[in-house]
Amino acid sequence: MSFEEKLADTIALLHKIATEYSPAVFANSLGAEDMVITDLIAKHQVDIQIFSLDTGRLPAQTYALMQKSAVQYSSQPIQVFFPQTAATERFVNQHGINAFYESVELRKACCQIRKMEPLKRALAGKKAWVTGLRREQSPTRTDLGNQEFDSGNGLAKFNPLIEWTEKEVWGYIKANNVPYNALHDQHYPSIGCEPCTRAVAMGEDVRAGRWWWEDPANKECGLHVKK
Numbered sequence: 001m002s003f004e005e006k007l008a009d010t011i012a013l014l015h016k017i018a019t020e021y022s023p024a025v026f027a028n029s030l031g032a033e034d035m036v037i038t039d040l041i042a043k044h045q046v047d048i049q050i051f052s053l054d055t056g057r058l059p060a061q062t063y064a065l066m067q068k069s070a071v072q073y074s075s076q077p078i079q080v081f082f083p084q085t086a087a088t089e090r091f092v093n094q095h096g097i098n099a100f101y102e103s104v105e106l107r108k109a110c111c112q113i114r115k116m117e118p119l120k121r122a123l124a125g126k127k128a129w130v131t132g133l134r135r136e137q138s139p140t141r142t143d144l145g146n147q148e149f150d151s152g153n154g155l156a157k158f159n160p161l162i163e164w165t166e167k168e169v170w171g172y173i174k175a176n177n178v179p180y181n182a183l184h185d186q187h188y189p190s191i192g193c194e195p196c197t198r199a200v201a202m203g204e205d206v207r208a209g210r211w212w213w214e215d216p217a218n219k220e221c222g223l224h225v226k227k
Contacts, residue, residue: 010160018047021128033132051079055114057193081118128156
């Protein structure tokens with residue numbers, strides 16, 4: 001399939017979601033793929049609300065992009081969800097500020113507080129949510145399709161860029177002057193919380209910089225794990 005065909009299919013799918021699954025939302029983590037979808041939603045006036053999760057531990061470059069996006073895509077404002085203060089304080093006071101390095105269980109507990117619970121609130125009352133997942137990103141994503149049912153959250157889930165390659169994502173960004181995270185130019189293909197993300201070396205998997213101390217076959221925060 002040519003890139004032009006993939007692009008047309010992606011735009012058509014976004015319009016279908018807005019028409020048949022309203023109200024639908026797009027989870028924008030401010031990664032390269034998500035900025036492509038943000039641009040498409042704005043450019044083609046797709047009625048899909050955009051939200052982002054601010055974990056409280058994001059890199060400065062991510063906040064800079066969040067502000068730039070708010071200006072460039074003022075017609076599609078990003079609603080920001082934060083972790084519950086009480087739960088965050090309890091975790092940090094009990095386990096320490098960087099407890100996620102100590103075990104997979106504590107790392108997942110941190111993700112639960114900073115990502116999963118806010119996601120639940122963001123998806124409440126919605127019929128579908130959209131992500132920027134691509135099949136080639138990770139071993140945990142190779143069997144994904146462009147549409148599935150998210151049983152954990154009880155709604156439809158769409159991955160419009162599932163068949164796009166990294167080259168196609170960046171080709172679109174450059175051709176359409178889409179803003180992107182400055183860390184991408186410093187060899188950060190996948191960007192999450194600052195203490196859980198590092199640059200990758202030549203030839204490493206694009207997700208190698210996320211939770212690099214864990215088994216690559218299983219490292220997900222929980223947002224995209226099938227129940």
